[in-house]
Amino acid sequence: MADLPKNEWMDQWQALSRQYWAAWQELSREAAAASGTDPASVPWHEGFEQWARMFGAGDAGKQSETIERVLASARNFTAFAQAMIAAATAGQGGAPGWQEALRNGFRIPGVAATPFDNPVAQALREISGAGARSFEQMMQGLAPALDPAREAKSWLRTPAFGFLREHQEHYQKMAVALIEYQEQASRYNALILKASQRGFELFESKLAAREEPGRQIDSLRALYDLWVDAAEEAYAEVALSPEFREVYGALVNAQMRVRSQVQQEVERIATDFGMPTRSELDSIGQRLHELRRELRNGGSVSSGALAREVETLRREVAALKAALNGRTSPAKNAEAGGAAKSSPPKAQATRKRPRQAAPKKRPPAAAALRADVDEAVSAVSGPAQSPPRDRKKSPPRARTHAHAPAHAQRPATPRARKSVAKIAHTPSRVGHPVATFAERMAAFARAARRHAKPAVAAARRNQRRGGH
Amino acid sequence: MEPVRIEPVKALDEVLKMERKLAAGMRTLRELDDVDYGATDKEAIYREDKLVVYRFKGSQRPTAKVPILIVYALVNRPYMVDLQSDRSLVKNLLAQGEDVYLIDWGYPDRADRWLTLDDYINGYIDRSVDAVARHTGADRINLLGICQGGAFSLCYTALHQDKVRNLITMVTPVDFHTPDNMLSHWMREVDTDLFVDTLGNVPADLMNWCYLTLKPVRLNQQKYVGLVDILDDKAELENFLRMEKWIFDSPDQAGEAFRQFIKDFYQGNKLVKGGLHIGDREVRLGDITVPVLNIFAEQDHLVPPSASRVLGDHVGTKDYTQLAFKGGHIGIYVSGRAQREVPPAIHNWLAKRAG
Numbered sequence: 001m002a003d004l005p006k007n008e009w010m011d012q013w014q015a016l017s018r019q020y021w022a023a024w025q026e027l028s029r030e031a032a033a034a035s036g037t038d039p040a041s042v043p044w045h046e047g048f049e050q051w052a053r054m055f056g057a058g059d060a061g062k063q064s065e066t067i068e069r070v071l072a073s074a075r076n077f078t079a080f081a082q083a084m085i086a087a088a089t090a091g092q093g094g095a096p097g098w099q100e101a102l103r104n105g106f107r108i109p110g111v112a113a114t115p116f117d118n119p120v121a122q123a124l125r126e127i128s129g130a131g132a133r134s135f136e137q138m139m140q141g142l143a144p145a146l147d148p149a150r151e152a153k154s155w156l157r158t159p160a161f162g163f164l165r166e167h168q169e170h171y172q173k174m175a176v177a178l179i180e181y182q183e184q185a186s187r188y189n190a191l192i193l194k195a196s197q198r199g200f201e202l203f204e205s206k207l208a209a210r211e212e213p214g215r216q217i218d219s220l221r222a223l224y225d226l227w228v229d230a231a232e233e234a235y236a237e238v239a240l241s242p243e244f245r246e247v248y249g250a251l252v253n254a255q256m257r258v259r260s261q262v263q264q265e266v267e268r269i270a271t272d273f274g275m276p277t278r279s280e281l282d283s284i285g286q287r288l289h290e291l292r293r294e295l296r297n298g299g300s301v302s303s304g305a306l307a308r309e310v311e312t313l314r315r316e317v318a319a320l321k322a323a324l325n326g327r328t329s330p331a332k333n334a335e336a337g338g339a340a341k342s343s344p345p346k347a348q349a350t351r352k353r354p355r356q357a358a359p360k361k362r363p364p365a366a367a368a369l370r371a372d373v374d375e376a377v378s379a380v381s382g383p384a385q386s387p388p389r390d391r392k393k394s395p396p397r398a399r400t401h402a403h404a405p406a407h408a409q410r411p412a413t414p415r416a417r418k419s420v421a422k423i424a425h426t427p428s429r430v431g432h433p434v435a436t437f438a439e440r441m442a443a444f445a446r447a448a449r450r451h452a453k454p455a456v457a458a459a460r461r462n463q464r465r466g467g468h
Numbered sequence: 469m470e471p472v473r474i475e476p477v478k479a480l481d482e483v484l485k486m487e488r489k490l491a492a493g494m495r496t497l498r499e500l501d502d503v504d505y506g507a508t509d510k511e512a513i514y515r516e517d518k519l520v521v522y523r524f525k526g527s528q529r530p531t532a533k534v535p536i537l538i539v540y541a542l543v544n545r546p547y548m549v550d551l552q553s554d555r556s557l558v559k560n561l562l563a564q565g566e567d568v569y570l571i572d573w574g575y576p577d578r579a580d581r582w583l584t585l586d587d588y589i590n591g592y593i594d595r596s597v598d599a600v601a602r603h604t605g606a607d608r609i610n611l612l613g614i615c616q617g618g619a620f621s622l623c624y625t626a627l628h629q630d631k632v633r634n635l636i637t638m639v640t641p642v643d644f645h646t647p648d649n650m651l652s653h654w655m656r657e658v659d660t661d662l663f664v665d666t667l668g669n670v671p672a673d674l675m676n677w678c679y680l681t682l683k684p685v686r687l688n689q690q691k692y693v694g695l696v697d698i699l700d701d702k703a704e705l706e707n708f709l710r711m712e713k714w715i716f717d718s719p720d721q722a723g724e725a726f727r728q729f730i731k732d733f734y735q736g737n738k739l740v741k742g743g744l745h746i747g748d749r750e751v752r753l754g755d756i757t758v759p760v761l762n763i764f765a766e767q768d769h770l771v772p773p774s775a776s777r778v779l780g781d782h783v784g785t786k787d788y789t790q791l792a793f794k795g796g797h798i799g800i801y802v803s804g805r806a807q808r809e810v811p812p813a814i815h816n817w818l819a820k821r822a823g
Binding site for chain 2: 067069073208211221224252286290
């Protein structure tokens with residue numbers, strides 16, 4: 001092509017266009033799609049338009065969406081190709097000027113200029129064909145519901161009052177939201193246009209890079225692919241910019257405000273007619289979901305009195321553990337003076353326990369406490385969960401009781417007692433995992449209290465003596 | 469020299485060839501039924517709400533003693549891993565001797581609007597893991613998380629490590645704030661609370677629109693121009709349509725889970741920055757000490773490789789392996805290269821840790 005004088009190339013092109021049209025008519029003869037117009041002046045994409053009419057949505061059945069999509073893309077492709085060639089051969093003499101053609105834009109007879117002025121925007125609009133709903137389409141869908149808002153625009157500066165005050169204020173908000181959305185949509189479209197323009201710039205530079213011998217483009221498809229590369233590169237540049245990020249967020253937020261206002265209006269109307277609303281259904285769904293979570297989690301995680309009580313127990317146990325650690329750790333024992341010395345029998349007894357893995361390392365008070373807890377847990381859990389032990393092999397328990405009968409008889413604190421009573425003895429909770437857990441916690445707390453008290457008392461005595 | 473050397477005859481020939489393909493394609497398209505998917509026989513072993521856990525049945529008994537549970541993303545349907553006979557990650561894993569299970573999340577509706585990430589991760593996934601463990605008798609199982617499911621699997625493993633033997637992540641976003649992450653970039657200024665409060669569940673069409681706008685011309689136009697080339701090939705056309713079905717067959721997103729995922733992952737980037745709470749526990753990637761295999765795609769436009777490859781810097785395990793696949797987010801399941809490379813890589817990695 002580049003080797004031919006331009007006028008000759010044009011003649012050849014027009015002749016071939018006629019040939020193309022004849023060939024297309026041959027292909028579509030069954031559809032009797034003769035146009036009756038001068039073939040040379042008919043855009044090539046018209047062939048695809050004819051295909052679209054022949055295989056319209058009604059005829060194509062399940063694959064109509066695909067057909068529509070393919071035809072639209074093929075139409076765009078050939079329109080692009082023909083526009084490039086036509087624009088490049090529009091001048092007088094010399095070889096076709098591709099860069100000049102690009103600068104002049106793609107003006108194609110029979111095709112709206114806008115898509116080719118802004119191909120990225122066109123591509124975005126066409127996404128809807130795949131069943132997706134763009135923001136733009138969503139707004140079109142909302143149009144009927146927005147009519148009241150449009151009418152309300154004139155009220156925007158009017159203060160609302162009287163019987164219809166609330167309604168007027170609502171319409172004002174809706175109108176404001178709509179206007180704001182349109183403003184944001186304009187900003188967004190401006191950036192998409194900027195991406196398109198940048199795409200043409202990049203296309204030019206990519207074409208320039210193909211001037212080297214051996215790198216020239218020799219097919220319409222290769223030319224089209226290069227244009228797509230440029231368009232996407234430019235779009236990515238814009239889409240990753242801080243400005244786009246801000247505008248995109250503002251656009252989405254603005255649309256959500258419009259939708260929210262419309263939803264409120266729909267709910268108001270539904271309420272007037274005594275119909276259930278989305279908010280009501282959501283509210284029921286939320287309550288049901290929370291209930292299911294509570295049941296699934298055994299009631300131990302969700303909010304509520306039960307969870308609070310368990311949490312209280314946990315805190316008490318933690319405090320007691322801390323106090324116990326203060327009593328049994330070597331450093332604190334030294335500071336606490338006689339606290340550690342006060343329980344040698346327990347230590348001795350603990351060493352006798354055959355089931356302890358490392359009895360010599362365990363602080364004596366802790367061992368006694370664990371024995372108590374084991375006993376308590378065993379008692380509340382029953383034989384199925386904790387097999388009965390040979391009492392002869394459990395001297396720590398006997399010694400513990402012997403040394404601390406008062407503690408053993410001491411009831412739990414009022415709070416703990418209430419917790420245990422409520423959790424463990426509520427009929428519906430019997431056998432429930434939470435009840436079992438609560439029982440174990442309460443037993444542990446009771447045992448811990450019995451053994452922690454001497455340590456706490458010793459620590460306090462030590463403090464009064466000036467210790468730390 | 470002019471950059472374009474298109475001979476008029478060649479140009480005409482191209483256009484006519486396209487017309488011929490279209491003419492043939494129209495006939496082919498009209499003859500096609502709805503495409504089917506799923507190549508491998510499977511049985512349901514656990515059901516809960518809309519969730520189903522499937523076990524895939526291979527032609528031979530699995531040789532691996534520890535099963536693999538695939539945790540797919542919520543945003544697409546999981547049959548991508550078993551799309552068709554010659555494009556099936558599942559089938560190839562079975563052929564390697566693995567015992568493969570999959571969580572199918574189903575299609576959430578408004579009844580699921582209040583499901584949280586806690587429900588998904590500490591609830592559904594945990595109970596699915598238990599179900600697979602019960603079904604196989606294994607005390608711990610292998611987890612294979614894909615895309616968003618990979619992020620979920622990371623959270624799950626950090627919180628329930630005693631139930632996970634090995635963790636495999638595929639095309640999984642970890643650092644959501646890398647500069648090339650377009651989706652994350654766009655979501656940063658979105659008022660997520662307003663978004664979810666307004667929409668309830670997030671419509672699948674809106675999600676798809678968002679994905680397509682990542683590359684609008686390529687995904688919405690060039691792809692279909694390329695389709696013309698295969699319009700007269702019924703088998704190829706079916707492959708294309710099967711993929712097309714998968715792309716647009718998307719579930720709506722449960723509102724509360726979406727809210728937390730966008731706020732904590734996309735906006736807060738808490739998976740790497742810290743402060744991510746699932747339920748009442750904090751997720752720390754450093755807590756993950758089981759072996760980790762991280763597979764990502766080098767040409768992934770949805771989860772950029774940079775978002776995945778940082779995982780090794782954050783997990784606590786000393787046994788971390790990384791595999792870069794030459795392909796895209798979809799190609800990693802369905803391309804010929806994927807069939808050859810990915811399942812054997814997973815199998816060999818697991819086999820070395822089977823002792």
